[in-house]
Amino acid sequence: xxxxxxxxxxxxxxxxxxxxxxGDPLRKVAVVGIVRNPHAGGFGEDLTPMIDASAExxxxxxxxxxxxxxxxxxxxxxxxGIVGLAGSQEHINALVTTTFATPMRNAVGGAAAxxxxxxxxxxxxxxxxxxxxxxxxxxxRSHYDGMTISIPDGPQADEIAVIIVIANxxxxxxxxxxxxxxxxxxxxxxx
Numbered sequence: 636x637x638x639x640x641x642x643x644x645x646x647x648x649x650x651x652x653x654x655x656x657x658g659d660p661l662r663k664v665a666v667v668g669i670v671r672n673p674h675a676g677g678f679g680e681d682l683t684p685m686i687d688a689s690a691e692x693x694x695x696x697x698x699x700x701x702x703x704x705x706x707x708x709x710x711x712x713x714x715x716g717i718v719g720l721a722g723s724q725e726h727i728n729a730l731v732t733t734t735f736a737t738p739m740r741n742a743v744g745g746a747a748a749x750x751x752x753x754x755x756x757x758x759x760x761x762x763x764x765x766x767x768x769x770x771x772x773x774x775x776r777s778h779y780d781g782m783t784i785s786i787p788d789g790p791q792a793d794e795i796a797v798i799i800v801i802a803n804x805x806x807x808x809x810x811x812x813x814x815x816x817x818x819x820x821x822x823x824x825x826x
Contacts, residue, residue, distance in 0.1 A: 636684035638692055638730075639671035641794065645703050648782060656807050662707055663782045665765065665800045666700040667789075668692055670730070675721040675793035682729035689735035689797075696799045697742035707803035709743040710816065711778040713767045714799055715753040721792035727754040730797050739799060746770035747824040759788050765800040769816060773825050776813035777805030 646665040652658050670692065673685065701709065714736065718727040731752055740746040751766035762785040769775035782800045790796040805816065820826050 636673065636688045638685070638688045640692065640695070641669045641671060643668050643696070643699060644786065645699060646784065647703055650807060652807050658807075659707065659804055661802065661804055661807050662704060663767075663800060663802045664700050664703045665782050665784050665798060666696045666703070667784065667786060668696050668797045669786070669789050670795050670797060672719060672722045672726055672793050672795045674726050675719065678723070679726060682725060685726070685729040686732050686734050689730045689732065690738055692730065692797060693735035694738035694742070696797065697739040700799050700801050701742050704801055704803060709770060709801045710804055711767045711769050711780065711802045712739065712743060712746070712800065713751045713765045713781065714739065715763060715765045716795060716797040717755055717757045717761055717763055717790055719790040719792040719794045720756060720758055722756070722795060724754055724756055727795050727797070730795060743770055743801065747821055748773045749824060757790070759791060760785055763798070765798055767800060767802055769819070771821055771824070772814060772819040774814040775805070775816050775819065776811050777809035777816065778802070780806050
């Protein structure tokens with residue numbers, strides 16, 4: 636199966652640091668791929684072909700996201716999506732498994748931590764909050780963040796919006812303790 640990619644959208648949200656923070660701006664990039672749902676209006680007993688086809692989609696979306704992040708390096712990431720109302724939540728879940736995520740990890744320069752994720756069914760204009768966490772260690776609290784995405788005219792009932800979000804740093808003025816990014820050991824994806 637080859638997924639029918641109808642369009643892509645890129646969103647950039649850049650917040651300047653406070654005087655107290657003094658770091659780089661916080662840049663969040665979201666890339667959305669709108670694909671036709673091959674199982675719209677049906678159940679789709681075997682979703683394996685969708686899962687397999689998601690690798691190519693993951694690679695394309697990740698490349699677009701990393702390009703939009705320049706000149707910054709990626710420190711955190713998240714994924715998710717919205718399936719149109721003629722589909723089931725399992726249809727979007729099939730498109731954001733490890734098969735989809737591996738090209739994303741490669742595009743950001745490697746990563747040890749699992750990728751935070753959220754999916755749902757929705758009509759055009761439905762908002763979704765894609766969670767972010769550090770790409771190498773989940774216990775880095777400063778990088779617990781997110782980005783709200785809404786596509787005014789999508790997804791249509793027979794479409795799926797597949798979303799990647801990346802960020803170049805943790806929250807501005809983060810101060811709730813926990814492991815610092817500079818203290819990551821990189822051995823288990825947690826610390």
